[in-house]
Amino acid sequence: MAFSDAASVQNGTFLTSASDVEPLIPLFAPYCGGVSRQISLQEAMVVLIRGSWSGERRLEGGRSLGFHLHWSGELAPLELLSCALRFPAHPAVTYDFQLPAYQLVQWLMLRRQRELPEAFWRWLLLGDPLEGAQLERAQQEAARAAGAQVAGAWPAAQTG
Numbered sequence: 001m002a003f004s005d006a007a008s009v010q011n012g013t014f015l016t017s018a019s020d021v022e023p024l025i026p027l028f029a030p031y032c033g034g035v036s037r038q039i040s041l042q043e044a045m046v047v048l049i050r051g052s053w054s055g056e057r058r059l060e061g062g063r064s065l066g067f068h069l070h071w072s073g074e075l076a077p078l079e080l081l082s083c084a085l086r087f088p089a090h091p092a093v094t095y096d097f098q099l100p101a102y103q104l105v106q107w108l109m110l111r112r113q114r115e116l117p118e119a120f121w122r123w124l125l126l127g128d129p130l131e132g133a134q135l136e137r138a139q140q141e142a143a144r145a146a147g148a149q150v151a152g153a154w155p156a157a158q159t160g
Helices: 018-031 034-050 101-109 118-126 131-153
Strands: 008-011 014-017 052-058 064-072 080-086 094-100
16 A cells, blocks of 8 residues: 555544644654655555554464454654554454554554564463563653652652
8 A cells, every 4th residue: 555645544533644644743743664664654654543453373284363453542753653453353362552552553554454563473372572672661661750740740848
């Protein structure tokens, strides 16, 4: 799918267009390959704004299993998104997890047609760490930011 200012994707009751994703590009670019990957970043941002994506997981023997991935949360690179992965053919199989928004964007950038990259499945199913322990770093930065907000919101305790 080529991305242009005229491109738009139906999202329930509204359209997601280039003007909707443009403010997010400078926020996510440093975490997602910079401007050299701008087209795939823009395409992934359209999907991120929608809050869901459906695809297939290829299995051994040439079979595939359809899935729906949904997420919610703040659309900022280091914010944790709450995600839910469901398999319509197997309603009892569900995965609920959190990850930094930029990591989901990276995986969406690496998708091939209706398939998420193998790194996503290794992380989800085998517990492989994110490259460079990015999740831990993102969680630490988010905790520091939350601590700064809390510290600034409450008066300092006084003793004496």
